[in-house]
Amino acid sequence: MSDTLRPRFWERFPLEKLTRPEWEALCDGCGKCCLNKLEDEETGEVALTRVACRLLDNDTCRCAQYPIRHQFVPECIVLTPATLAKNLYWLPQTCAYRLRHEGRPLYDWHPLVSGDPESVHQAGVSVRGMTLPEFEVAEDDWEDHIIEEPL
Ligand code: SF4
Numbered sequence: 001m002s003d004t005l006r007p008r009f010w011e012r013f014p015l016e017k018l019t020r021p022e023w024e025a026l027c028d029g030c031g032k033c034c035l036n037k038l039e040d041e042e043t044g045e046v047a048l049t050r051v052a053c054r055l056l057d058n059d060t061c062r063c064a065q066y067p068i069r070h071q072f073v074p075e076c077i078v079l080t081p082a083t084l085a086k087n088l089y090w091l092p093q094t095c096a097y098r099l100r101h102e103g104r105p106l107y108d109w110h111p112l113v114s115g116d117p118e119s120v121h122q123a124g125v126s127v128r129g130m131t132l133p134e135f136e137v138a139e140d141d142w143e144d145h146i147i148e149e150p151l
């Protein structure tokens with residue numbers, strides 16, 4: 001079987017069978033989960049804002065302190081196979097964990113598929129260059145910064 005036909009690790013195993021490095025590699029680096037959201041208490045609808053977590057790097061779309069992030073942002077949610085289902089309601093539509101949970105393939109721009117970490121940005125689905133740090137925007141004003149998810 002050629003390499004192009006061989007199932008890749010994320011297709012070969014269910015999410016709960018991935019090793020920790022495989023699980024981490026599945027993240028596409030879009031940065032969308034690190035944007036603050038507003039939830040309508042009545043409808044449960046979630047709106048995305050361009051106001052980002054204080055640790056999100058606007059250029060790389062990566063967490064500036066990922067291994068020790070909870071020292072600075074204790075509320076940062078840890079996605080695992082066990083916590084995924086209850087967080088689906090707010091996860092971005094293109095999130096690789098959502099896609100695999102739903103049995104859908106990764107997009108061609110996913111770095112694991114393209115082999116290039118830049119492809120997620122080149123495809124215009126990341127938050128590169130579009131965020132505002134949360135320490136610059138009062139929480140009462142987040143509503144003024146609601147955006148559509150870049151897809
Ligand atoms: S939305 Fe999903 S794929 Fe994108 S950065 Fe967050 S965890 Fe990774």
Ligand code: SF4
Binds near residue numbers: 054069076
């Ligand atoms: S602490 Fe890091 S991983 Fe968590 S939301 Fe903030 S930037 Fe994202």
